[in-house]
Amino acid sequence: xxxxxxxxxxxxxxxxxxxxxxxxxxxxxxxxxxxxxxxxxxxxxxxxxxxxxxxxxxxxxxxxxxxxxxxxxxxxxxxxxxxxxxxxxxxxxxxxxxxxxxxxxxxxxxxxxxxxxxxxxxxxxxxxxxxxxxxxxxxxxxxxxxxxxxxxxxxxxxxxxxxxxxxxxxxxxxxxxxxxxxxxxxxxxxxxxxxxxxxxxxxxxxxxxxxxxxxxxxxxxxxxxxxxxxxxxxxxxxxxxxxxxxx
Amino acid sequence: xxxxxxxxxxxxxxxxxxxxxxxxxxxxxxxxxxxxxxxxxxxxxxxxxxxxxxxxxxxxxxxxxxxxxxxxxxxxxxxxxxxxxxxxxxxxxxxxxxxxxxxxxxxxxxxxxxxxxxxxxxxxxxxxxxxxxxxxxxxxxxxxxxxxxxxxxxxxxxxxxxxxxxxxxxxxxxxxxxxxxxxxxxxxxxxxxxxxxxxxxxxxxxxxxxxxxxxxxxxxxxxxxxxxxxxxxxxxxxxxxxxxxxx
Numbered sequence: 001x002x003x004x005x006x007x008x009x010x011x012x013x014x015x016x017x018x019x020x021x022x023x024x025x026x027x028x029x030x031x032x033x034x035x036x037x038x039x040x041x042x043x044x045x046x047x048x049x050x051x052x053x054x055x056x057x058x059x060x061x062x063x064x065x066x067x068x069x070x071x072x073x074x075x076x077x078x079x080x081x082x083x084x085x086x087x088x089x090x091x092x093x094x095x096x097x098x099x100x101x102x103x104x105x106x107x108x109x110x111x112x113x114x115x116x117x118x119x120x121x122x123x124x125x126x127x128x129x130x131x132x133x134x135x136x137x138x139x140x141x142x143x144x145x146x147x148x149x150x151x152x153x154x155x156x157x158x159x160x161x162x163x164x165x166x167x168x169x170x171x172x173x174x175x176x177x178x179x180x181x182x183x184x185x186x187x188x189x190x191x192x193x194x195x196x197x198x199x200x201x202x203x204x205x206x207x208x209x210x211x212x213x214x215x216x217x218x219x220x221x222x223x224x225x226x227x228x229x230x231x232x233x234x235x236x237x238x239x240x241x242x243x244x245x246x247x
Numbered sequence: 248x249x250x251x252x253x254x255x256x257x258x259x260x261x262x263x264x265x266x267x268x269x270x271x272x273x274x275x276x277x278x279x280x281x282x283x284x285x286x287x288x289x290x291x292x293x294x295x296x297x298x299x300x301x302x303x304x305x306x307x308x309x310x311x312x313x314x315x316x317x318x319x320x321x322x323x324x325x326x327x328x329x330x331x332x333x334x335x336x337x338x339x340x341x342x343x344x345x346x347x348x349x350x351x352x353x354x355x356x357x358x359x360x361x362x363x364x365x366x367x368x369x370x371x372x373x374x375x376x377x378x379x380x381x382x383x384x385x386x387x388x389x390x391x392x393x394x395x396x397x398x399x400x401x402x403x404x405x406x407x408x409x410x411x412x413x414x415x416x417x418x419x420x421x422x423x424x425x426x427x428x429x430x431x432x433x434x435x436x437x438x439x440x441x442x443x444x445x446x447x448x449x450x451x452x453x454x455x456x457x458x459x460x461x462x463x464x465x466x467x468x469x470x471x472x473x474x475x476x477x478x479x480x481x482x483x484x485x486x487x488x489x490x491x492x493x494x
Contacts, residue, residue: 220469221468222466
């Protein structure tokens, strides 16, 4: 893995990296507390659809996990997102999503297809990312958490189901059509976020997805507001959830 | 108000009291941090049906609110509970509840009737309790929170709706048949707990009650388990919720 830059502000060091993988490179970001040395818990963050590794919601949360918990945090551009090329198949689905969004059509079956396509690529990539950052002295091999909303939840579910290094996950903003089989194989503690006025995910389907997780400890937090309006206090809750399970 | 005893352990002072009210006495408990002096936020706790002011779930939470937040906490026996006499009307409803519980009948309409009957007594009593403890030097007149599950939620809703001293509430384990009109008049921040396998409150009715609150900030926490199996980490969440809104 090639670390391409290093900056620091407010006690958190941010390093961009590029990880060679199959036929290309995975561009990513690693956040750690300034002066970090030795192994520590790691949180892998999966961004939402149309976003990228440095979307504001990812950066703000990552910096807080690093500063407040002392954890390492990593995010990469998902396939067809951020600095990565998209294939014809991606473009076809994205065009279909845009058409349906414009015409008020049903997005769910297309999102489900898109997530399944991307997960096939993202899951092995994330495994490679965990391997690579585990070799860094200031990350090492410790317990790993996963944070992902919306598409980050859809791609995260099959990853968590098959990746024993993941010990706890904060997920949400997704319904039961997505990854139901994999969801039923998840046994780690889950904190699951629902927005009651989500314009793309009906609340009943979110509850149905929550019900599928096989985890003994799972907690659902529902708040008023639309898809993108998770209240600020939920970040504090995620900090404490990860601290309890990884710290 | 007559303070009848005073004990202290683990940094928390517990004082039993008896407050004269209309034709009888309201027996209660006040918890404060040892050595407390001057005004501080207060939490009023409403116990569940069949419980009393010193039920283990009340005491454990009250001691933590006092020790960790530095707050005063008060609980009283609800009418027909604990050390208080029950009237013929109470006894009739309680007998009907027992019969239905034994025969698998529908408890909801009887519980709703019971809560409405008790609330008519409990709400003015709680106002008197707030007045009385506000006169104590180590409680004073500060922001007030309300905590109540199940019957404590059912009696709390009409109280909170009409009592401007209440600034935030942790409620739950109750469905929408109860106090719907009053719930729609609640505007303070609410944290609302739901047990997904609640044997007495169907989840859909809990969600419907949550939807009724007019609060801009309201957050629903749903966890697996039966009515009495709220996970321990929810107490930490309540501590932070009250600290954020009363502290």
